[in-house]
Amino acid sequence: MIIIAGMKVSSFIFLGMACFSAAFIDAISGGGGLITVPAYLASGLPPHIALGTNKMAACFSASSSFAKFAMSGKINWDLVKKSVMFSFIGAVLGVITVVKFIETKYLYPIAIIMLFGVLIYTVYNKNIGYKNEFMGLTSKNIKYAILMAFTLGFYDGFFGPGTGSFLIFALIKIFKFDFTNASGNAKVYNLASNIGSIIMFSIFGKANYMLALLIGLIMMVGGFLGAKVAVKKGSQFIKPVFLTITIIVLTKMILESIFHIDVVGKIVELFS
Numbered sequence: 001m002i003i004i005a006g007m008k009v010s011s012f013i014f015l016g017m018a019c020f021s022a023a024f025i026d027a028i029s030g031g032g033g034l035i036t037v038p039a040y041l042a043s044g045l046p047p048h049i050a051l052g053t054n055k056m057a058a059c060f061s062a063s064s065s066f067a068k069f070a071m072s073g074k075i076n077w078d079l080v081k082k083s084v085m086f087s088f089i090g091a092v093l094g095v096i097t098v099v100k101f102i103e104t105k106y107l108y109p110i111a112i113i114m115l116f117g118v119l120i121y122t123v124y125n126k127n128i129g130y131k132n133e134f135m136g137l138t139s140k141n142i143k144y145a146i147l148m149a150f151t152l153g154f155y156d157g158f159f160g161p162g163t164g165s166f167l168i169f170a171l172i173k174i175f176k177f178d179f180t181n182a183s184g185n186a187k188v189y190n191l192a193s194n195i196g197s198i199i200m201f202s203i204f205g206k207a208n209y210m211l212a213l214l215i216g217l218i219m220m221v222g223g224f225l226g227a228k229v230a231v232k233k234g235s236q237f238i239k240p241v242f243l244t245i246t247i248i249v250l251t252k253m254i255l256e257s258i259f260h261i262d263v264v265g266k267i268v269e270l271f272s
Helices: 009-029 033-042 047-071 077-100 104-124 139-158 163-175 179-203 209-233 235-259 263-270
Strands: none
Touching: 009 033, 009 047, 009 163, 009 179, 009 209, 009 235, 033 047, 033 235, 047 077, 047 179, 047 209, 077 139, 077 179, 104 163, 104 235, 139 163, 139 179, 163 179, 163 235, 179 209, 179 235, 209 235
């Protein structure tokens, strides 16, 4: 039997395919954790190892999609330099909380309610995110950005699924960005929280480093290609994808928390 990074080659191939798709989707609209976390768990990794390995691999895709958005001028550097550090701090505290104190299952009801609110608001406001109406930075919106960065950084370190969607929605609401610029700026915060999470999971020894490296290289390609598509297609393309992924994430979380159904995990088992 051929083993790659501690798992059967068939499981590794499926995990690689799943994570490539996740990175591609996440670069456009967020929601990659919908695929990656249950795929790692179904591959046999313990929960905390799965979370740590996922964060390490995801950092590769976040870096490549961030680079593409940056090269395309879709990042507001004045904004992120004043608030992105709080994503890092939030993630550090989030990882400490999930490893030492609280299980992630207690966050499901809150996340479901928040995602449902994002979905309803975005559908109801048909023109939201189509036009970039950013009017500049103020002391008020910078304070909101700091609160957003810390809260969602903590959420990302603690739990994760839906973080990209929450970031994009928050950036559109606070700064009136269109979906393309919101996606670009969201990648900076997401990268910062990933780095904070990686450091803490490494300190606690909660990661499969070889697997994270191999899957990370696969996700790097997916993330870059996804960002390239997002920049090229623009908000008219990103918004429908954002809504679709939000619906899928919401549905999956409801199925897991109420009916205890792990669809991705069942698919992975077929390849094991």
